[in-house]
Amino acid sequence: MADESQSNGSAQAGQAQQPQVRMQVLAQYIRDLSFENAVAQKGAPTGDVQPEISVQVSLDARKRGTEHQYEVISKFRVTSKNKGDGQTLFLAELDYGGVFHIEGVPEEQLHPFLMIECPRMLFPFVRRIISDLTRDGGFPPFNMEPVDFVALYRQELARRAEQQKTEQQAVADGSKSS
Template sequence: MTEETNGTAAAPQLKMSVLAQFVRDLSFENVVAQKGLANADVQPEITVQVSLDARKRPAEHQYEVITKFKVTSKNKSDGVALFVVELDYAGIFQVEGIPEEQLHPFLLIECPRMLFPFVRRIVSDVTRDGGFPPYNLDTVDFVALYRAELARRAEAQRPADAPVS
């Protein structure tokens, strides 16, 4: 039997595997301990910044996907920093059978989604080991993050005198 069944070509088979995952860079700064700040009235306000990067590796069908998280905790009352965590976590993926036009969103949505539980665990452990309550990252909507980046790029490419639609 050929690849054609009832007049339609069979869709290519998606193959994806995680070949490796690792911490590329990790930094934890305990500002409270460094500056000797008083912990009397601490009301932490935490912000999380996420960025993504993907690049082709020399081997065929292999890609490196890097998730970058910056978690900053400041005291609500006076804005003084309490701690800062910066984590670059990467995965090496073997990806086959994805059409070229779908590869970029796949690498920046599905691959980070697979890495995220490990990122959450590292951030939780580092904040706990750094003398704070463990911080569990909220789930990241990688689809929304991807769409926001596409919109940002489109806006950056729009000429300054072009009308906004």
């Protein structure tokens, strides 16, 4: 019995040392929204229409003036083209923002937290807006597949590392020719 209470005491002490992560969504908003129905503007495509949809996602985050507050913007670009002739059927662009209160995340883990967890919280709302937008624009509702924000974050880190390597190589090559 005495051993159990000591182990519980040390477990509680260990939990007290690690800060609790606290995340709260303070606000969500559409920063920018655009829908272009190319079919209505140019007329219906001739022949068989086989839509091919591509989705591009980019993210941005910044600290706000208030302590522990961050703004995260998810940018989605959804393009539908006809496979047959490559004509654009529609283009939807949505910049969707969220304001978050975040405490207890270690500084070295804050950037991935902002770029993965925050967009993950916003995604269901983005998906609904895009679905309603395409439906209201005269097309079948487009229900976006879930976005793997972890993979997206890793791709961005790899892209930045490659860009930095290329820039360093250019500087090194420039100093050799001088």
